[in-house]
Amino acid sequence: MMSYQVEIPKEQKVTRARVALESARELRRSKRLMGVDAIYQFVKDVDGEWLENWTDISDAEIKAERVKISSIKIELLVFEFMLYVAMLYAFYVLLLNQMDSVNFAKAKNRDSITLLC
Structure with missing residues (x-):
């Protein structure tokens, strides 16, 4: 054409x-x-509301953009929560591992003491 x-x-x-x-x-x-x-x-209409209405974007488009932004915020909130839970789990595992190594060291010391006696 x-x-x-x-x-x-x-x-x-x-x-x-x-x-x-x-x-x-x-x-x-x-x-x-x-x-x-x-x-x-x-x-x-110099004294009117021309400043508030100067864009070509309609109210529906503005509301749609706000919904889009709020959904992105919700997704980020969920992601941050999941990251927080994962970090708590990692801290818990690290703490348990530390406690096991301390208990293992105590048990080893106890065994070495009983062997000496």
């Missing part, structure tokens, strides 16, 4: 560029004359 590109005539490009340049000059001129208040001429 071939893509079809619309060729914009040169005159239309020049016209669009001229309009954009005039708009930029008008903004600069009004900013010089009116200061910060010049923004009220060019932006609708």
Whole structure:
């Protein structure tokens, strides 16, 4: 399938560029004359909630992302718990091994003492 590109005539490009340049000059001129208040001429609802709604992401997408993040947090929590349990088990085995070696040494000393007697 071939893509079809619309060729914009040169005159239309020049016209669009001229309009954009005039708009930029008008903004600069009004900013010089009116200061910060010049923004009220060019932006609708300046004092509204535009800052809170500036993204293109819908609330449903944001909620889905939060659910995804919370599920990742739960997975990490489970992983950390399993790691904690594994470390406790390893510590327990190490402790038992240490106790066995101490008991073995005591028994060996006891046997050597009984052999001397």
